[in-house]
Amino acid sequence: MSNLPARKLRAGILGATGTVGQRFISLLESHPLFVVHTLGASARSAGQTYGQVVRWKVNVPFTSVVGDLVVQPCEPDRFRDCDVIFSGLDSSVAGEIETAFLKADLAVLSNAKNHRMAPDVPLIVPTANPEHLAVVQHQRARHSLKRGFLVTNANCSTTGLVVVLRALQDAFGPMSHVIVQTMQAVSGAGYPGVSSLDILDNVVPLIDGEEEKMESEVAKILGSVLPDQSGFQHLENTVVSATCNRVAVIDGHTECVSVKFARSAVAADGSQLPPPSVAEVRRVLAEYTSEAQLLQCVSAPKHPITVADRPDRPQPRLDRDTHGGNSVTVGRIRPCPVLDLKFTLLVHNTVLGAAGSSILNAELAVAKGVLKPLDD
Amino acid sequence: MSNLPARKLRAGILGATGTVGQRFISLLESHPLFVVHTLGASARSAGQTYGQVVRWKVNVPFTSVVGDLVVQPCEPDRFRDCDVIFSGLDSSVAGEIETAFLKADLAVLSNAKNHRMAPDVPLIVPTANPEHLAVVQHQRARHSLKRGFLVTNANCSTTGLVVVLRALQDAFGPMSHVIVQTMQAVSGAGYPGVSSLDILDNVVPLIDGEEEKMESEVAKILGSVLPDQSGFQHLENTVVSATCNRVAVIDGHTECVSVKFARSAVAADGSQLPPPSVAEVRRVLAEYTSEAQLLQCVSAPKHPITVADRPDRPQPRLDRDTHGGNSVTVGRIRPCPVLDLKFTLLVHNTVLGAAGSSILNAELAVAKGVLKPLDD
Amino acid sequence: MSNLPARKLRAGILGATGTVGQRFISLLESHPLFVVHTLGASARSAGQTYGQVVRWKVNVPFTSVVGDLVVQPCEPDRFRDCDVIFSGLDSSVAGEIETAFLKADLAVLSNAKNHRMAPDVPLIVPTANPEHLAVVQHQRARHSLKRGFLVTNANCSTTGLVVVLRALQDAFGPMSHVIVQTMQAVSGAGYPGVSSLDILDNVVPLIDGEEEKMESEVAKILGSVLPDQSGFQHLENTVVSATCNRVAVIDGHTECVSVKFARSAVAADGSQLPPPSVAEVRRVLAEYTSEAQLLQCVSAPKHPITVADRPDRPQPRLDRDTHGGNSVTVGRIRPCPVLDLKFTLLVHNTVLGAAGSSILNAELAVAKGVLKPLDD
Amino acid sequence: MSNLPARKLRAGILGATGTVGQRFISLLESHPLFVVHTLGASARSAGQTYGQVVRWKVNVPFTSVVGDLVVQPCEPDRFRDCDVIFSGLDSSVAGEIETAFLKADLAVLSNAKNHRMAPDVPLIVPTANPEHLAVVQHQRARHSLKRGFLVTNANCSTTGLVVVLRALQDAFGPMSHVIVQTMQAVSGAGYPGVSSLDILDNVVPLIDGEEEKMESEVAKILGSVLPDQSGFQHLENTVVSATCNRVAVIDGHTECVSVKFARSAVAADGSQLPPPSVAEVRRVLAEYTSEAQLLQCVSAPKHPITVADRPDRPQPRLDRDTHGGNSVTVGRIRPCPVLDLKFTLLVHNTVLGAAGSSILNAELAVAKGVLKPLDD
CATH class of the missing domain: 3.30.360.10 (Dihydrodipicolinate Reductase; domain 2)
Known part of the structure; x- marks a missing residue:
């Protein structure tokens, strides 16, 4: 894989307590490129540790490192030091939150449906249409972003x-x-x-x-x-x-x-x-x-x-x-x-059909030089 | 309903221990036109009472009258005094057995697939093509039968x-x-x-x-x-x-x-x-x-x-x-x-899609005068 | 059955849209003693017809008569002309509502857990301890009731x-x-x-x-x-x-x-x-x-x-x-x-274990002369 | 782990097409001590490749190496070059076959129930009673064996x-x-x-x-x-x-x-x-x-x-x-x-409760010096 970063990218996960969020965490355990860094969830969960609030439904337990992370509200400021954001947010809130994250120049890969059909938002299934990632440049120009983007994956x-x-x-x-x-x-x-x-x-x-x-x-x-x-x-x-x-x-x-x-x-x-x-x-x-x-x-x-x-x-x-x-x-x-x-x-449906696509899209973005560490 | 017979018709059931056979028995409990009279099954079961051999899987139990019937081998002679035969036989044996019953001038309504596509065998879904029953006359003529027939229902x-x-x-x-x-x-x-x-x-x-x-x-x-x-x-x-x-x-x-x-x-x-x-x-x-x-x-x-x-x-x-x-x-x-x-x-699938169709076909045959008591 | 009333008793059902409420309605269809008369549910459902608000989960559909009933809030005044009340209320609200109905001199048979262990409330499984119904007299005396009572059935x-x-x-x-x-x-x-x-x-x-x-x-x-x-x-x-x-x-x-x-x-x-x-x-x-x-x-x-x-x-x-x-x-x-x-x-669990017990308890109450029509 | 052998031990699997046999194959994929070498099944399957005869029900596919193995009848001569035998045989045949393998001086770890309660056959759950392995010496003496043994695991x-x-x-x-x-x-x-x-x-x-x-x-x-x-x-x-x-x-x-x-x-x-x-x-x-x-x-x-x-x-x-x-x-x-x-x-139940116990028992036997390569 080309463009391998010098260090693991710090990943923020929005909607971390939901089923897609849980799958993100599970797939990122021991991932060679990304490491779970910040977990975001609703105001109800924020402030408590992940272990306290999650009702875990994946058949492999999460690590104690993840369990001890204090859940953050889904505000861009809390995710400033994340290199990449994975969103497993529910569609009832994903629209506004993801827009806020994009405007804050964060690199967002989302599983939510809200922005999928927007004209300059790539809707990418990584093994079907990875070439759609090219539109990110236009997206950045339109929003005056340096490194942020919003890429969605499909239903x-x-x-x-x-x-x-x-x-x-x-x-x-x-x-x-x-x-x-x-x-x-x-x-x-x-x-x-x-x-x-x-x-x-x-x-x-x-x-x-x-x-x-x-x-x-x-x-x-x-x-x-x-x-x-x-x-x-x-x-x-x-x-x-x-x-x-x-x-x-x-x-x-x-x-x-x-x-x-x-x-x-x-x-x-x-x-x-x-x-x-x-x-x-x-x-x-x-x-x-x-x-x-x-x-x-x-x-x-x-x-x-x-x-x-x-x-x-x-x-x-x-x-x-x-x-x-x-x-x-x-x-x-x-x-x-x-x-x-x-x-x-x-x-x-919850791997390639959801979290797996977002992660593979992020890998594609790294390989193509579209996604880099914050300090790069 | 027209052509109501003076007494209940005695029903023989072939393949009585199978799932379709069980459904026949269940649907004929307290049926106003038909009464379970003779039960036929494989040689392995024949000679024992139905209660001894059946592994009943319907959620309403069978009556003790049915449970006490001695299971017969599927030979026409054992069903001579039946006015009507319902066949829930497995397709591995239904072909020959049903032909033998037809040739013995018995009135057979079958759920098995074997004869469905035969040129003069009606394939009838009672609420779709009951008019196909008319071909029974030709069938009788060809086989020189007085009252027997073979009518199948669909998959x-x-x-x-x-x-x-x-x-x-x-x-x-x-x-x-x-x-x-x-x-x-x-x-x-x-x-x-x-x-x-x-x-x-x-x-x-x-x-x-x-x-x-x-x-x-x-x-x-x-x-x-x-x-x-x-x-x-x-x-x-x-x-x-x-x-x-x-x-x-x-x-x-x-x-x-x-x-x-x-x-x-x-x-x-x-x-x-x-x-x-x-x-x-x-x-x-x-x-x-x-x-x-x-x-x-x-x-x-x-x-x-x-x-x-x-x-x-x-x-x-x-x-x-x-x-x-x-x-x-x-x-x-x-x-x-x-x-x-x-x-x-x-x-x-086991009522209209199987035993229920056969029974309703038999009712149609009674109503149209095609099926009558033996002694009529 | 003794003490057969001259007419069917009009039944009110509290919590009519829930699973126990649905089972009450289902079991009372064509019941010889009781007829569904008034349906009570939460304020959210009240004012609409039952057919509009219920998410029916019983495998036999309700009748159009029931579907056209306008759902009432669970207030005693709305159930004044009911001879008997069956409660399938959730325990989060059953306590206060059932007390109010009892004080309004209504005859309540409840499936909720709230009052089961109260000292003068009979907790009756009809085929186990019907003799506990005798305490209803004391209950009436204590609350100065003419015909009302509160009888619960078990978990x-x-x-x-x-x-x-x-x-x-x-x-x-x-x-x-x-x-x-x-x-x-x-x-x-x-x-x-x-x-x-x-x-x-x-x-x-x-x-x-x-x-x-x-x-x-x-x-x-x-x-x-x-x-x-x-x-x-x-x-x-x-x-x-x-x-x-x-x-x-x-x-x-x-x-x-x-x-x-x-x-x-x-x-x-x-x-x-x-x-x-x-x-x-x-x-x-x-x-x-x-x-x-x-x-x-x-x-x-x-x-x-x-x-x-x-x-x-x-x-x-x-x-x-x-x-x-x-x-x-x-x-x-x-x-x-x-x-x-x-x-x-x-x-x-939803027949004898819930609604069926309440109904059978009501039948016992009728047979023992404890429950009678309003105008009796 | 002590007594690590110089090479992987060649494993024979009896009853290889059954559910326990499949689990043996699955657990031995990439096992550091054992490698699947010979597969045994009923006469009906023998002579065909494993890929042709198995109805695989584990959610990870077997490798092409395993799929290409020609299935052998369960006779000791066919397993002469196996260092260790795992038996997932059905109890209807396990008794005699396992005895024959033991007498042929083969090291057998069995999941079948037949010999579990025999006086000198260890019945070992590896994390409960591994010390029972000590009786293998007596077993060998009694049957005049050099390296063979029969160890069972529990229901x-x-x-x-x-x-x-x-x-x-x-x-x-x-x-x-x-x-x-x-x-x-x-x-x-x-x-x-x-x-x-x-x-x-x-x-x-x-x-x-x-x-x-x-x-x-x-x-x-x-x-x-x-x-x-x-x-x-x-x-x-x-x-x-x-x-x-x-x-x-x-x-x-x-x-x-x-x-x-x-x-x-x-x-x-x-x-x-x-x-x-x-x-x-x-x-x-x-x-x-x-x-x-x-x-x-x-x-x-x-x-x-x-x-x-x-x-x-x-x-x-x-x-x-x-x-x-x-x-x-x-x-x-x-x-x-x-x-x-x-x-x-x-x-x-199919890992520790069956094949996993046999494999862990074999690892214990290696670590304790009871099981060694044939040429050791």
Whole structure:
């Protein structure tokens, strides 16, 4: 990995007591580039030690060093000596707080939805569209910042989908139609989140706002950076139809996807290309690689996409931790009688689908020289 | 209900110890038309009382009368005095046994898949295509039977789907494309069926042979009876793409469906009709009725389709028992950005999706004069 | 059933939107003695129809009559024309509200814990200690009431236990020691209650305050009415040790119990009786009957206790609904190497363990002439 | 760790395709002392590669090296070049096969129950009674072996219990009475094991033979080696009463335990010691250490027992992986109103409770010079 800093970057974590915040802390334990330095949470928790206030739900305990940190209110002044800020804030407060942090020239990588669709805020899934990071320069210029920036990552369900769509789009050109149905884990709703009475022996066929997020975020992520790097050209001709369900799974979103490629439609001149074969798709997905691999980011999965061999895979319990939870597993690739092709994918919603993306985005920012230690 | 017999019909149950067989027994307790008379199971169980051999998994216990019945081998001679036979046999043995029962002039209603696609065997979902019963006359003629017949019901996932598709097709004409993704209950796999290690904190994205069944059965069920009543004209221009998943639910299959109507395609002359509106679809589904209602069959649900009001419904645990498990609940009716329309449906897989359909088919057969007491 | 009123009694339900309130409504649908008349809930819900505010979690829908009722604030004036009040209030508010209703001369049957241990408030499990109802006269005298009273039922876990202990105590004399470990359903915690993140693939080994409730309530329920009927003589020499756990079950508390009988201890004179045999215990439990059966209360289970034959029963999913959820199922009766005897019991925590007890207590009150229509 | 061999020991695994066998393979990946060398399974699997025949259920995939191994029949000749044999065989075949391996002078560490109670077979929980290994010399003499031996580890539920009981016994003397009630994970039953229909929304209050195993194994494990090291003196005055339940948990057995110390009984001379206080017990458990720690075995947990601080712990999902699954977590230490003291413990049933114990026992055997490379 290039641009390796001389020392570990001090990380501040906003929303540190929530489920995404807990995952940030867990993933940063023994991380070679970042060290947990300051924890921010609501006024209710501020002033007490992290160990006192957190209701820890990750299956590996936090260290006593983290447990002894005094929780701070989420104000930029308290995070002045942090080299990088990871935000796991709830969307009810993330908008204003993250803006304040950006204006204070802090480097923020956020998992919150609030700024994702803003014109000059990169919405980056690290193994799908890392090139979108280029817009940070414009962002800095517009806000007169020296080193701060705000980069967001995508909704957890969107994340798994776009890694695969990007690989397909690179190899076979744009898709005209995508139908996706999800079976999402309860951890995606935070804690306490989904009531046990709603999910034991049950499926909930609605996740508020989730389908809209999937349908809109794909167009930005799979789009391109404008030539002047001032923003993004969204994809215009890929129509996405999403249906989102909640199932009795702790971690790992499963998504059943059908796609149709633009090239397989009859063109104006009557020409028409066949859709790619299952074997071609399989090869393309297995061989897909991204800048995160090329730049040798420390959290980059060996493969952005893992193709499952067995016909009954991917399964959340068995495949979510593949390559540390940062690889998307794809299986059941087969023709779709209605569109061209269908397959099933699995993404670890709280690793690559949340905190893991933010951290990998930060690694990309370091590797590309966009994020440096404060004193550098 | 017309053609009410003078006495209760004596019912034989094949595969009585399996999950479908248990559901037959449970649904026939205190049934006004049928009474459990003879229980058939494998040679291993035959000769012992039902109470000794069954591992009962229904949440209402069986009566002592049923428990004291001596289990018979599945041979026609043992069922000579049964007016009607319900088959919950496993497909590994159902083919030959049911043929033998048919040839012995017994009236068989089967839940097994073996004969479903045979040219002169009606494949009937009672609230979708009861008119297919007419082919029984041809079947009798071909096999030289006086009162016997073989009528099958559909796969559990197909069942929920076709009730809704039939209502839509009647109102708006045929659909050209249907994409369906299921989240199926473990009871569909029988007992012991799905291992707990495969389903706790997990989803299994494959159910062997299920997608093929859904894709082929729809065409027969939504097709029509040939003018000479010798068989069926399958639907030819409705393409179905199915993806089937197993989830941690006891009973109740949830299905996310997207459909496109033939009328909304651009016709050769350039004309094109708009797809039906959500309000129209909602009204058509809520008002849909079938012969089972018109003939006042005793197990007929008040409505074949129940439209859920709440945006987060249907849910298996809360909606599967609606109208005794014989009504399909539909919710989340909304436009599909890719096809025309999408919605989510729920069917009780072991009631309407299995034993309940067979029983309601038998009631239809009584009401139409096709099934009568032996001595009638 | 004696003292049958000339008309159905009008029932008011406090806390009508909660899980216990929903169960009251569900159990009172088509009840021959009571009809839902007035629904009370928090100020936030008051003024809207029940259908608008409730998040219904019972698997049978409420009727449109109930759905159209306008929810009232929990003030006695709003319930003036109710013959009987069922309280499913949360303990954070039940104390004051129920006192106000009692002082307004209303007949209150409460599931809340607040007044259970008050000296002149009967704590009644209908199939264990119905004779405690006699103290209502004293209660009326003390508060100068004409027809009002306050009767509580027990904690859900206590309920299952005391029915069995009462049967044992009647037959074999008092127990000196009881050790009970529970595996309790999530519905006991209300809605949203237990987070899915806490219970999927998990057990929670603590339920706040539950063990204390079990240990104290048993002594009151198994105790006797004072000779002057002014209160209760608690049991003094039965020591109970309870350990309470939450497991991934919707409804139905399972309890593993070990007991030692006083008679099997070495007496001062060196005498000692053997503990009862498994066969004796089995017979005594199966034959146990209570005043609820003698008075032919309409909701009384055929047997207060159902003895399970199979060695792997009782199981929550298969046994909780026995006799409408009002019978306690007992299995695995066997010697305990440490105490005398051990067994496993199951109680439906939201039927007999909550709303069902209140309703059956009300039926007892009617049968005994303690509860009558307002105009009677 | 002393006696470190010059090279890794080649490990053979019997029953390699089962759940315990899979866990052996998983735990031996990158183990510093042992390397997977030969895999044995039933005749049905023999001759095919492991990758072809296994239905892998561990959430970390096996390596391609393991996947390419050709599975062997479980005959000693096929394992001649293995330094050590780990047996995860099913008890239906383990008895004879393990005896054959022992007679062939192979060093066998077994998880099967068959030989556990044999007089000269050590039954060792590595952090409870490692000193029982001394009987191996007698075993060798009796069977005229040079380097072979047969050491078993305990039932998964017994394992968690005896680690804690041993710590208590060492500090406070023997216990006279132990009552334990378990809530056991489904992985304990192997694959397919527990049917999903039996465990979703359910508890199964019986595990065949499990209670008997717990009650008998404790006496052997907590007993002592005979002075001549020819066998074991079982504990005689500790009575154990076990009740075993199956719950919807993947991995991790939870056990609720009440104990009474011999010292707190009234002695013949009327003297009586108070039971230890909660604080004393807490300290003793937290400070407990075993030979596995002293000998610095590589898989030894930092602490054999981890005392949970929070009142709602231990929980299977959050605590089972503590110290790699080889530490027992104890919480809720408090007085028992009936016996002296009660607490709740958690053991990872397929790590310390099965394969992990065998491996740690092998490490102990290496450290003590009992197990050496073949060519040593």
